[in-house]
Amino acid sequence: MTSAVPAVAKVTADPASRVFRLDGGGVTYALGVDDKGYLQPLYWGSSLAANDPLVSTDPVKTGDPVLVKAPGELSGFDPAGSVTLQEFPGQGEGLVSDPGIKAIFADGNRDLVLKYRSHRVDGETLYVELADIRRPLTVTLRYTIDPDTGVLARSASVRNGDRRAVRVDQIASAVFTLPVGDDYRLHYLTGRHAAEWTKKEVGITPALTVLESRRGSTGHGNNPYFAIGKDGLTTEEHGPVWYGALAWSGSFRISVGQDNLGRVRIMTGYNPYDFSWSLKPGETLDTPVFYAGYSTGGLGAASRTFHTFEQAHIVPGGQKARLRPVLYNSWEATAFDVTEAGQEALAEKAAKIGVERFVVDDGWFGARNSDKAGLGDWTVNPTKFPNGLKPLIDKVYTLGMDFGLWVEPEMVNVDSDLYRAHPDWVLNYTGRPRTEGRNQLVLNLARQDVRDHLLGVLDRLVTQNDVAFLKWDYNRNWTEAGWPGVPVADQQRVYVQYVGNLYYILSELRRRHPKLEIEACSGGGGRVDLGIIGLTDEVWPSDNTDPADRLMIQDGFTQVYPVSVMMAWVTDSPNWANTRATSLDYRFLSSMQGGLGIGANLDKWQAEDFTTARKWVAAYKTIRETVQRGALYRIDPPSNDNASSATMYVSQDRRQGVMFQMLHSSMWRDNPAAQHPQGLDPAQVYAVRVLGGGALPDGVPARASGAYWMEHGLRAPLKGDFVGTAFVFEVAQ
Incomplete structure (x- = not known):
């Protein structure tokens, strides 16, 4: 429900105590500069009153504020640098926990100590600049807080002001700290292909828990999300929860553990595995944004609040975005055996049950008669569609549906015209094997020529055809992640520049074609995160469409991501994933708890199946807005x-x-x-x-x-x- 009074976010900076506060949505986040110049975290939780003390007062000076006090050495084994809480520490001065940034200077120095230099408040955004104590390297931290939900947005930028390059080997989007305690519990999501979104829970101890992907993309395994509760206090509907997710679609790392004094530290950002960035003189490297929130209403309220924020500020179009149309996809019916006549017949059947979007899956392009050829050649197969796609598209629109196509732009088969023309365009190491997955290689999207080629191909495809929707797939992880065309010092930039160029293509396609909608898919949930959600209209959570398995998959997915982007399909029975047989009614009831899609082979349906489907599609449309945009309660x-x-x-x-x-x-x-x-x-x-x-x-x-x-x-x-x-x-x- 909307409030009669608009919510307001407040960002304050007290120059006397050098304390900074962000207040919004019933949440306060505070940080301050200590007496040695370190930026320390002070508080993250329920709203505090404006005059509540965040630092101690000096009774001799009648309550005048004093600076945060930096600790001294705890022992010879625990120097001050290892026990001082830092909002974004450099790898230096005895730090033994995960740093915010780790760098190597041109002369071999690896000591990096960051202290406060300046700050500014620009509207509802706080910027705090930190600088090394000797070298001209600065890190600017950025903070905003959402007035309605209290969700923080945090990111960092490092700038090299030296005359020589600095190698950055690790950089975080954010570092968080929670007070001392032995009763914290970490909740996270993990899994594998066709078994994504499994909920896990472990105690937080000095043994570091690392959630990561080293795959070049988000991956089917650990999702870049965490929630932390209290043992015995936090349940689905009660208790404190600190939570957040990284807006990044590449390799990532989140580490959670107690430091040597029992405080909980969370570091999240780029994965340092096989990553380095040679930061040129005057160059800046930005991190992705980490979104984080706090709730007193348990895991249920945390996810509902996050859904509200994501729908308003991450999902394209926000609250005005179109509800997900009922979709039909032809894959299970035809696989690669795609023809104009066959697709038209399926479209007629789909329209009769109330489908609103018809999607032709793999097999419509190039020499694509199996998964061994054709990827990269995004031209219509003239044998399958002798008159191009227009007759089919016209038919689909005449039937009252819009039209979509499956694409996998980032991949290429060796047996393709594109690879024969540009074998150097794939990720590779010179003279080393090129390992194929699903008979395909990964194009090096970090290259600008590859980026521009793919954008041009997709732009023409959408422009020359009345394509309303692209199902954008990505069906393998990286191997041989080499980039031999650039200097050695820059080759490990590939992990970041690849994703940056992916985002560029998606953004530019949307700019050129404002009505185009895109689904993010990666063999199911292999690339689902707030980065990709911010540039697409829906995501495919899993290739596993068994309706019973999907209930648990959907339950895990919605711990962090909104129902409004989650597609759920009715497919054939027995299901391919586990051979389980289920009724059509049960399959619909499972799939109607997300964005409803149908992927079954309609050519094999009987009359009673079409009657059942018509009933459920019509029923779904009466509750669609509530399911997709409403508040979710896991009863x-x-x-x-x-x-x-x-x-x-x-x-x-x-x-x-x-x-x-x-x-x-x-x-x-x-x-x-x-x-x-x-x-x-x-x-x-x-x-x-x-x-x-x-x-x-x-x-x-x-x-x-x-x-x-x-x-x-x-x-x-x-x-x-x-x-x-x-x-x-x-x-x-």
Whole structure:
């Protein structure tokens, strides 16, 4: 719900105490300069009053503020440099924890000690400049805070003011510190291809926990996200949570652990693995942004708050962005056997069930009859489409749908015209093997000629055809990450410049084609992060479309990322991933909890399948905005040891809510407990109906107050295996 009074973010700098504060969304973040010139973290948590002391006062001077006190040596094994809290430490003066930056100067010096030099407040942004104590190297830290959610945006820029190059081997976007404690718990997301978004939880100890990707992209494994709670205090709906995510689509590193005094330190930014940047005289290197928040309402409130922020400030178009249309994708029906007639027949079937977007997947271009050839040659296959794509596109639009294409621009097959013309355009080391994955190599997008070529090809493809949507895939990780065409000192820039040029292409395509929508895909969830989400309209969370597995995948995904960008498809049964057989009803109920897509082979459907699909597509459109843009409540999260699950979505104005109840399997004569809706307005009266039609279960009233539904709950007498239902709550007229 929107507030009648606009929220305001406040950034203050007290020149007397040299304390800086950012306040917004019920959160205060504070930092200050100590008496030795180090920038120290002071506080991160619930809002403090304007006059609350963040540093001690001197009673002799009647309460006048004094500077933050820097600690002295703890022991010969713990010099002052190793125990002084620093907001962004350089690798020097005895630092033994992860630094904010590690550098090597031209003369071999590796000692880097950063102290406060200056600051400025520009509107709602705080800039603090740190400088080395001897060398002309500076780091500028940037802070903003969102007035509505209290989400911080932090990043750093390092500048070389020397006459010789400085090699940067590690640089963070941000370093965070939490007070001493042995009861912190780290929550994170991990997995692998077709098994992404698995929730994990570990205690935070002096043994460092590292979440990272060394793959050149975000990867299917650890996602660049963390949440930290308190043992025994933090649950789904209660307790403190510090959380955040990195807006970066390349190799990253997040380290979490206690320092030698028991304080929790979090470092996040570029992965230093195989990375270095020769910073030329006068050159600046910027980090990606890390977005971080704090909540007192448990993991559920943390994710709801983050979703609100992401939808308003990260997702293209913000609150005015188009809702995700119901999509059909042809891959399972035709694979590489794509023809004009075959696609037109599928389009006719898709239109009959209410699909709004028709997407031709792989196989429409070049010599693409298998995954062994054609990648890189983004021209229409004349045998499959003798008249080009126009007849099919015209057909699709006549049927009331818009048109999309699958592309994988960053890859190339050796058997392609592009590779034959430019074998030097791929990542490679001279004289070393070129390892193929899925029969393809990775183009070196760090090269400007490669960047410009891909932008030109895609621009022409969209311009010459009425293409409304691109499914942008990326189906392998890096090997032999060499760049032999540049000086040796610059070759390890490839990890950063590649992603920067990827962002450039996406941004420029969107500028040239404002109505074009793009889906980010990487064999499923192999490249999902706030960087790619900020430049695309939707993401593909996993190639695993089994509806039961997807409930857990979707639960993990939405811990950090909003439902508004999460696509979920109804595909064939048995599912390819695990051969599990499920009903079409169950598959729809699972997929309707995100952006609904259909990927099944419609050529094999029977009449009753089309009837079922029409019913569910129509039903989905009545709740689409609530699911995609509403507040998400994980009432009964799916898990391996829980036979049931329940998920609730509540519209922004709280006039509609929808609760999905899903049963994995029954045992004996299970008598499921009532599930309790959340997020409704307790004072409003809500009518309830079964989504898709059907009678209410015995004992469930047709209408009652929000307070009744949330306190009393309601039971869905589900029996059997892989069954579900959904209840829609709407304010009674």
